[in-house]
Amino acid sequence: MKNKLFTILIGLAMVAAILPAYKVKAEETGHKHCICGAQHTEKGDHVSDTQTEYSTRLYMKDGKLMMGDGEWETRETALTPYVSYDAYSLESGNYYLDTDLEFSYELIEMPVLFIDGDVNLCLNGHSIILASSQSSVIEVIKGKSLTLTDCKGGGNISHKGIYSAGHGITTAGTFNMYGGNITNNFTFGVTNNIADKANNGGGVFIEPNCTMNMYGGTITNNKAVSGKDSSTGEAIEGHGGGVYVSKDSEFNMYGGEISGNKSNLTGGGVYNLGTMTVSGDAKISGNGKNSRNYSNAYMGERGTLTIGGKLTGKIGVSKYDSKVGDVVVTGADADTDYSAIFFSDNFNFDVKHDGNNIVLIPHTHVLGEWKHNGILHWHECEVCSKVLDDAEHTWDEGVITKEPTTDAEGEKTFTCDVCKATKTEAIDKLPVVNDEIQDGSNNSQDTDVSDKNQNNGTTGEQNNDTSAITSPETGDKMNLVLWIALLAVSTSTVIGTAVVKRKTI
Ligand SMILES: [Zn+2]
Ligand SMILES: [Zn+2]
Ligand SMILES: [Zn+2]
Ligand SMILES: [Zn+2]
Secondary structure, three states: OHHHHHHHHHHHHHHHHHHHHHHOHHHOOOEEEEOOEOOOOOEOOEOOOOEEEEOEEEEEEOOEEEEOOEEOOOEEEEOOOOOEEEEEEEOOEEEEEOOOEEEEOOOOOOOOEEEOOEEEEEOOOOOEEEEOOEOOOEEEOOOOEEEEEOOOOOOEEEEEOOOOEEOOEEEOOEEEEOOOEEEOOEEEOOOOOOOOHHHOOOOEEEOOOOEEEEOOOEEEOOEEEOOEOOOOOOEOOOOOOOEEEOOOOEEEEOOOEEEOOEEOOOOOOEEEOOEEEEEEOOEEOOOEOOOOOOOOEEEOOOOEEEEEEEEOOEEEEEEOOOOOOOEEEEOOOOOOOOOOOEEEOOOOEEEEEEOOEEEEEEOOOOEOOOEEOOOEEEEEEOOOOOEEEEEEOOEOOOEEEEOOOOOOOEEEEEEEOOOOOEEEEEEOOOOOOOHHHHOOOOHHHHOOHHHHHHHOOOHHHHHOOHHHHHOOOHHHHHHHHHHHHHHHHOOOHHHHHHHHHHHHO
């Protein structure tokens, strides 16, 4: 009860805080909410309300980037004690977007926006877009931090345009994500060095010894894709379409969603060489690569995945050098049912909850209904899509499902003993009793067009006397016999009949 009252009071306080903020927005005094966004909820280790005045406005005016009341000037930004650039950067403070920001940066392979302090940034429903450059949209400098939220929703961190590639965000410090959508970024390496940053981490690249905390927001439709090594011509392999976690780094996912990302090797969603924890409603699913294996959260060599608390999300897992019995997830609660939460991305295995671990067990194919075409039947595993026990139909003797008459063909239906598929074959029209047809070797030449149509295309032709072979239609008839022979072997009658009929036209 006390908690409820507290929440209501906070809610009222927030409404009170937000309402005047919107009123005075024209006066550019910013707006106020918790660092997690407009509605405070406890997310992972973020349990207390942190009301923050997002006071410095970032926006575009007449195609120029603006900060506060003036033009946003680039300034010298030190990446290391020895390397510095003249760049757009944000020092410690609380910022919000008032329009989309579009950077079209002239310096290729240089991040566009450096975080050079402890920065709280609210997208406020707007996007930061990088057009025409091969670099990250945002880079958090070593030892600094970015806390990203989006109190309105709908804001993106994206690349735009065909000449624009690179990570959404790289962090050499700490990146806290409460909101926003990191989307449509892709890495495209030029050397086949697996550790090359340029190959990996389409959405977010976490440098060694750094941390990302994801409390909310989404990382979707980013890619770590292949290129060709310019010197060797070898294909380049990308890892971590959504997020790449370097060695000795931490990725704590308390919520949010990583989906629709791709890599051409491992870790379509997340490639982890460090320490990863998941809790809350963390979702890592629906990420893919060509072969569909290893597509969601992939634990590279020495990468670990631990359940950090109550977990309700959905997470596909796989790991380096897998064997039956390997632990893929630790920190499980013995009494919790994780069967709807974790699934195996490596189709040689299934996952099973065993005490405090989730372990790999051999994959058992899940067979659905028989599938079939005109020739074969088979099963397909509903999990791994593997085609199993494919074989030719074994047709029964068939039953007449439509009696033939002198005017119309009949129909015989055959059923496969195994899969119960059916096929039909036409039964010839009943012959018109006619003495003339029985004798003369020249009759076939005498019959009119309609008689010809009637005779051809029916198995009844076989009963014709040998004199027919000398007739001008010999060629067709020989083909017909061949067709009948073929039909008897395996081909579908539907095709056979269609071909025979076409020949008569
Ligand atoms: Zn909060
Ligand atoms: Zn806001
Ligand atoms: Zn299977
Ligand atoms: Zn069958």
